[in-house]
Amino acid sequence: MNDVDHPIDLRSDTVTRPTDAMRAAMAHAEVGDDVFGDDPTVNALQERVADLLGFPAALFVSSGTQSNLCALLAHCGRGDEYVAGADAHIFTHEGGGASVLGGIQPQPLPHRADGTLDPADVEAAVKPDDPHFARTRLLCLENTLGGAVIAPEDLAAATAPARKHGLATHLDGARLFNAAVAGGGDPYAAARRITEHFDSVSVCFSKGLGAPVGSVLLGSREFVGEARRWRKVLGGGLRQAGVLAAAASYALDHHVERLAEDHANAALFAGALDGVPGLETGAARTNMVFARPVPGVAPRDLVERLAARGVLCTGGRPRLRFVFHLGVSRADTERAARVVREVLTEGVA
Numbered sequence: 546m547n548d549v550d551h552p553i554d555l556r557s558d559t560v561t562r563p564t565d566a567m568r569a570a571m572a573h574a575e576v577g578d579d580v581f582g583d584d585p586t587v588n589a590l591q592e593r594v595a596d597l598l599g600f601p602a603a604l605f606v607s608s609g610t611q612s613n614l615c616a617l618l619a620h621c622g623r624g625d626e627y628v629a630g631a632d633a634h635i636f637t638h639e640g641g642g643a644s645v646l647g648g649i650q651p652q653p654l655p656h657r658a659d660g661t662l663d664p665a666d667v668e669a670a671v672k673p674d675d676p677h678f679a680r681t682r683l684l685c686l687e688n689t690l691g692g693a694v695i696a697p698e699d700l701a702a703a704t705a706p707a708r709k710h711g712l713a714t715h716l717d718g719a720r721l722f723n724a725a726v727a728g729g730g731d732p733y734a735a736a737r738r739i740t741e742h743f744d745s746v747s748v749c750f751s752k753g754l755g756a757p758v759g760s761v762l763l764g765s766r767e768f769v770g771e772a773r774r775w776r777k778v779l780g781g782g783l784r785q786a787g788v789l790a791a792a793a794s795y796a797l798d799h800h801v802e803r804l805a806e807d808h809a810n811a812a813l814f815a816g817a818l819d820g821v822p823g824l825e826t827g828a829a830r831t832n833m834v835f836a837r838p839v840p841g842v843a844p845r846d847l848v849e850r851l852a853a854r855g856v857l858c859t860g861g862r863p864r865l866r867f868v869f870h871l872g873v874s875r876a877d878t879e880r881a882a883r884v885v886r887e888v889l890t891e892g893v894a
């Protein structure tokens with residue numbers, strides 16, 4: 546097999562493709578018109594995820610970005626403000642959608658070294674009721690954050706000042722199940738210990754869970770009703786969406802526990818790169834490994850040289866990121882580690 550035509554793709558867990566069995570589940574899905582609310586497969590998925598994660602209602606949406614944006618628009622109005630970590634996807638990677646479409650401004654906060662927010666910073670970020678200030682309405686946290694698991698105690702600590710001041714709380718749980726699986730035990734019980742701190746939660750099915758499309762947004766009935774309005778406004782009212790919901794449902798049946806394999810592969814990869822000259826590789830964080838080239842080794846050159854040898858990753862900020870997922874076997878992991886080691890040992894131009 547040609548390594549470059551069949552690369553090991555570690556750029557993201559979004560590159561996962563539906564398996565044959567998932568495609569079969571999609572092909573046989575019973576469908577209706579979800580804008581009329583009568584797609585049985587969508588309805589079943591929404592009810593199932595709401596039950597599993599302890600919420601009254603859920604909404605199937607096109608993407609994680611659309612899910613977060615529906616949440617922001619449902620929680621906040623024009624002139625309102627949301628508080629989030631400065632590295633949070635909702636602030637850094639969603640095109641400023643809250644500002645563009647909602648007239649909602651972000652209030653970013655610094656992260657501590659472990660990715661958590663300091664509750665004192667959250668407290669200080671809540672503005673007094675004064676016409677000089679935007680109205681602080683919402684706290685958004687993320688778990689996992691850059692692959693790092695944020696412990697339930699830290700979620701409780703950061704959300705406490707928000708509750709005290711009457712803010713709503715939203716969790717961007719794009720990789721909620723990675724966080725839930727990381728501690729071992731029942732993943733759904735672990736997921737609920739995370740989600741119980743929030744009024745709304747977004748979960749992606751198109752990342753490590755391996756579905757081609759889709760996220761689910763959870764919250765109260767009233768909140769989900771409001772989010773449903775915004776989903777339509779955003780052009781996200783899909784019709785026979787059951788073919789997509791079937792993939793997400795299949796992922797819940799078959800791809801949750803196996804996330805532990807991705808975490809094991811990430812740990813194996815990080816261990817194999819330990820001590821490679823030219824690269825400072827951190828410990829695996831759930832399904833991700835970050836490596837920082839030493840001064841003199843240009844990240845972009847490294848990304849290109851690895852790609853030329855059939856290993857794809859992202860890089861240049863200035864860390865390289867390698868993400869493990871269901872399209873990457875243990876043998877692929879070993880091969881990828883070997884390639885990285887060889888490329889760095891050969892030196893980088």
Ligand SMILES: *Cc1c(COP(=O)(O)O)cnc(C)c1O
Pocket residue numbers: 607608609610611613634635687717719720749751760
């Ligand atoms: C990927 C991701 C999203 C957005 O999901 P898309 O489906 O790509 O829009 C949101 N939050 C986090 C933390 C993510 O990793």
